[in-house]
Amino acid sequence: MKIHHLRSATMLLTLGEQRLLVDPMLCKAGVMPGFKLFGGGRRPNPLVSLPSGSEEALAAATGILVTHRHPDHLDEDAMRWIRERDLPVWTNPQDAPKLRKKKLDARVLTSDALGMHSETIPVRHGRGLVGWLCSPVSSYFLSCPGEPKVYLTADAVLTPELLQTVQRLQPDVIVAPAGSANFGWGGDILFSVDELVTLIQKTESYFVLNHLESLDHCPTQRHALQSRMEKEGLAQRVFIPQDGQTWSWDER
C-alpha cells in the first residue's frame, strides 16, 4: 500500500494491482471561484498548483475513485483528462448515472469490483441543511489480500454512524480530510480538529490527513494540526503529507 498525496483530496492510492487516482482536482491554481461564502477570506481556488511529480503519478493510474461530485474532488480538467484516457471511474450508485451523462465510464463500486473486497458507506458532509445540500458523499473501505485495510472517510463530519463504521471495519489505515472546511455559514462541513482527535483516540488505525492548505474555505494549517497531534500523544499514528509526498505502509 502506498499513497502519493498530490493536492487537497487528490492522491494516487496503490493497493495490490490497483493504482487508483482518488478524487482528482487537476486544474491550475486560481481558476475556480472561492468556496468561502461568508465571513471573509474568499479567494480563487485552488490556492496552490499541483506539485512536481504529479504527471508521473497521474500516468500510473489504472482507474479513478470518486467520493462525490464537488469540484474539489472531480473538476472539469480531471473529467477531460479521464475521458482522453478512457479510464474507469468507480463511484457510488447515486453519482454513477450523473457521471455517465458527463461521458465518463462511471461504474458503481460493487463489493468485488476491483478484485478486492470493498464497501461503499454514505457519510455526512456537514450537519443540518448544509449537510443535506452537500450530499451525497460516499466513504470507501478497501480490503485487498496481503495489504493493510484502507478506509477513505471522504468529506465527512464525525457522527455516531461513522464511529460505528470504523469500529466494525477495523481499518489499518484511515485517510481523512482535516481542513475543517466551512462556508462561513451552517457550521463545519469536514471534521473539526477536535473531532479528528476523538476519531484517532477511538481507533488504533494509522491516519493520513489531507484536504489541507489548498482551498480558501479550509482554515486548518498543517503545522497547527501536527502540534495538536503531538500534544495529544497521537503523532506516531498520524501522517500529514506535504503536496507531492508519499507514504507507504512499510514506513509507519
Ligand SMILES: [Zn+2]
Ligand atoms: Zn472537499
